[in-house]
Amino acid sequence: MSKKNKETEVVKHHLIQRRKPNRSIGGDLAIYIFLILVGIAMVFPLVYAINAALKPLDELFMFPPKVFARNPTLDNFADLFVNMSKSTVTFSRYVFNTVFMTAAGTAGHLLIASMGAFVLAKYEFPGGQTFFKMVTVALMFSGYVTQIPNYLIINKLGWIDTYWAVVIPAFAFPMGFFLMKQFMEGLPSSLIEAAKIDGASEWRVFTQIVMPNVKPAWLTMIIYSVQALWNNPQSTFIFSEEKKTLVYALNQIQSGGIARTGQAQAVLIIVIAVPITIFMFSESQILETMASSGLKD
Amino acid sequence: MSNQYFNKYFKLRKHEAKVAWKKAKISKMCYLFLLPYALLFTMFYILPVINSIFYSFTYYNILEKPRFIGLHNYISLILEDDVFLIGIKNTFMIAIITGPLGYILSFLFAWLINELPRWIRAITIVVFYAPSISGTLYTIFSVFFRGDSYGYANAFLQDWGFIDAPILWFNDPRYMLPICMVIILWMSLGAGFLSFVAGLQGVDGSQYEAGYMDGIKNRWQELWYITLPNMKPMLMFGAVMTITSSFGVCDVTMALCGYPSTDYAARTVVTHLFDYGFSRFEMGYACAIATMLFLIMILCNKAIQSLLRRVGT
Known part of the structure; x- marks a missing residue:
């Protein structure tokens, strides 16, 4: 048997x-x-x-x-910089605007959202879970719903036609916050306790223990923030030509008719190259973060 | 005797107070960490939603103070505004067709590539995800579907004798929405798709082995009984992403069909919102549109979530 x-x-x-x-x-x-x-x-x-x-x-x-x-x-690319250097706003200015707003918005978002996500993931305190629920509800409606009141609020703050109108709201982007919090929950609590026993302050725990251990989530936050900021023409908040973004320039050039076809293709490549390249180099880390992206009831 | 009792009592109280103080100290630290984000989130997400609901009951044009007019905005939206009804119809058409289809495609492709060798899978993910992450690449479709005979689609159809005259793809109401839907589907492998890919990789292999023992015969049974129940949280996340994006369609239709489009054939709810908010500055009316969109998105999300809870049972 x-x-x-x-x-x-x-x-x-x-x-x-x-x-x-x-x-x-x-x-x-x-x-x-x-x-x-x-x-x-x-x-x-x-x-x-x-x-x-x-x-x-x-x-x-x-x-x-x-x-x-x-x-x-590469003539089309050269044309962009040479031809447009004669216009009032040079092409490189559009590039600078987009790069600056994307970089500043992403950096602030990374710091501020990670700080909040850290305490929500690792400590229990009154109101914490309620707040997180609100963030998940915010994932459920798109930014268009809030665009008009947002305009009114930014108008009241006096930020219309400044970089801040784009940069500061980007800090509060709910998607990055949500993913960061979910990922930090997977971090072993013993790591934090051990550091505390050694006498580290909360801020030290956050900057020296937690953040270095959630690098995959950084990249995920970065890619979503970059995608949102880089691809947005931002034309609702910014009026002056010298503060307009690359995507706005792309739309202008594309509607510029047949004479600018080559340039339009070149700008399009510059615009799409950045998010795709970032994604290609961080793919495995992003997938690692997305493994904890699930929504539980 | 009683003295001893009191001593014990005070000791306990003291201890409790100490614990409470420590908790409060930790909580205080928590609030301090959360404060910057919570402040900005309240200012740019919670407050706008409340404001939007408030302004939707008023007449407000920025220059004058908002004037309370009750449900008037909603009544004229539903009963008098024909263009809004076109927008609602188009939005629902797009959402009902591209939403579920895009969602299923995201899962299907994530599932199909799951067993590919590692590096092939990595390349496939980039290929599938590129349209969604690149954000503006869809504008290239205006070249393929150009209205003259130089556009690929027209040239192809003319060469094969299907049509005599070039079709104005983005000006003819018959073609606008279908083409936009194809493009939206092409872009639909987004965050949900990545979540599915990651989730599938995370399903515990021993469950499959147990499944073979229990007599699971083919990959479909394996999918329904093992894979899907394990993926529920990701399925929820993907659903949220899909619903949010498919009711918020406006980029593609505005960029390709123009704004406003011929006969308003490509108008969506969001386009209508922009029209009243940023072209006519009727903020109250625009907020009524936004509030309706908000309610549609939230209700749809809740409905789909209760549906998804039944997966695999």
Whole structure:
């Protein structure tokens, strides 16, 4: 009896050893083919956009159009800086505005939201859970709902047409706060207690123990904050041309008609390159953070 | 005797006070840490929602003081504003089609790529996520769907003899919304998708092994009985992301179909909100629109969440 038992054990063990017993080769093949087709469809606009930015003017208007550039050049990019240096607001100014607002908003968001997330994740105090519930409710409506009253509030603060109108509200971005708090909950409490026994103050615990251990969540916060700030034309709060953003310039150039087609393609690439590049380099950390992104009841 | 009793009593009290003081000290530290974020969050998220509800009952144009007019804004929105009804209809059309479909696609692709080798999976994630993270890449579709015969779609259809004259894709009300929906679907693999990918990686492998023992025969059973119940929190998160974005559609329709669009065929609730808020400065009316949008989003979220609780049971 024991021998037979052992035999079945071995058979079962063998079944488990093959990683996926419930998979057919045909099914796997069908999935791969499907994924490749969908992947090509998904990536086509991106490939096309990159190539269009590298095309010299005559190729841009060639008919029938070709996807890949034959004589790739960087003329379109150079045009952006050279041609637009004659306009009242140079292209580099738009770049500076966007970079400054994105960097300042993201840095503040990272610090302020992490501080709040830390105490919510690691301590219990009256009102804490209620506050977190409110943040999750804020995830449920998009920023458009609050745009009009936000405008009125910022108007009252006198921030209209300053960088602050964009930078300060970005600190309160709920998505980053939510993800950071969820991720910090996974941090072992013994780490914090050990530091406390050694006599570290809360601020020290936060800056020297907690923050270095949640680097994946930083990157996630950064990518979402950058995505929100970088891609927003911000034209509701900012009126003066010299404070407008890159995406605003992109919209202007795109509506500038056929003569600026090449430039429009080049700006588009500059605009999309930043979030995609950040994502590519931080992908594994972001996925690590997203593993704790779940909403529990 | 009684003295001893009192002593004990005071000692206990003293101890309790000490504990309470320590707790209060920790709480104080907590409040201090939370304060900056809580302040900004209140100012830019809670207060605006309250303000929005308040102004929705008033006539307010920034120059004059808000004047209370009761439900008038809501009544004229629903009974008199034909354009708003178009916006509501379009928003719901977009949300009902792209919302569930985008959600299912996010999960489907996350699930399909889950078993790919590590580095292939990493590349696939970038490819699938790029449209959503790049934010403005969708404007390239205005080249594909250009209204003259130089646009790819028109050139292709003309070459094959399906049409004689180029179609004005973004000016013809028949085509505007369907094309926008395709583009929104193309962009729908967003934060929810990443959450699904991460969640699938985190499902404990031994549960699958136990499943094989218990007679799970194919990948569909495995999906329903093991994978999905494990993924519930991520499914909730993904649903929140999807609902929020699919009711808030305006970027794609405004950028591609114009603002205002021909016959208001691509008007959404948010576009209408911008129209009244930032073009006509009828803030009270715009706030009524915002409040309705807020209620739609929250109610829809609650409904979907109670639905998702039943997954895998």
